[in-house]
Amino acid sequence: xxxxxxxxxxxxxxxxxxxxxxxxxxxxxxxxxxxxxxxxxxxxxxxxxxxxxxxxxxxxxxxxxxxxxxxxxxxxxxxxxxxxxxxxxxxxxxxxxxxxxxxxxxxxxxxxxxxxxxxxxxxxxxxxxxxxxxxxxxxxxxxxxxxx
Numbered sequence: 304x305x306x307x308x309x310x311x312x313x314x315x316x317x318x319x320x321x322x323x324x325x326x327x328x329x330x331x332x333x334x335x336x337x338x339x340x341x342x343x344x345x346x347x348x349x350x351x352x353x354x355x356x357x358x359x360x361x362x363x364x365x366x367x368x369x370x371x372x373x374x375x376x377x378x379x380x381x382x383x384x385x386x387x388x389x390x391x392x393x394x395x396x397x398x399x400x401x402x403x404x405x406x407x408x409x410x411x412x413x414x415x416x417x418x419x420x421x422x423x424x425x426x427x428x429x430x431x432x433x434x435x436x437x438x439x440x441x442x443x444x445x446x447x448x449x450x451x
Contacts, residue, residue, distance in 0.1 A: 321362025327449035347442035376405030
C-alpha cells in the first residue's frame with residue numbers, strides 16, 4: 304500500500320509539472336514559429352531566455368513580491384501587463400488571453416503573446432533573466448547541435 308501511495312504521489316508531481324522541453328526541441332519549435340530573428344532577437348537568445356526563466360517548463364509559475372502579479376509559463380509572461388489571471392489588480396491583458404493559456408504544453412499561444420511583448424518598446428529587455436543571463440553573452444551553446 305505504501306508503495307502504491309508513493310507511486311501515486313510521484314505520478315501526481317509529474318502531471319503537475321507539465322511539459323519540460325528539451326533544449327533543441329524548444330529551439331526547433333521556436334524556429335518553426337518564426338522566432339529566429341523576430342524583432343531582431345536571435346533564436347539563441349530565445350532559448351537562453353526560456354532556460355533561465357522556466358527551465359523550459361510550460362507550467363512554471365512565479366508569484367512576484369507583494370502578490371501584485373504572477374509570471375506564467377515557459378516564458379514567464381507577467382499577469383500585470385500581458386494576460387488575465389482574474390486576480391491581478393489593474394491587469395492590462397495586452398495579449399488578450401487568459402494566463403492559463405500560457406501553461407499549456409502546446410506553446411503556440413505563448414509564442415503569439417511573446418511576439419506581442421517583444422514588439423513593445425522595451426522588447427526582449429522586458430525579461431530580467433534575459434538581461435542577467437543572456438544579454439551581451441556568447442549564446443552559441445544554446446543552439447549548438449540542434450540543426451537550426
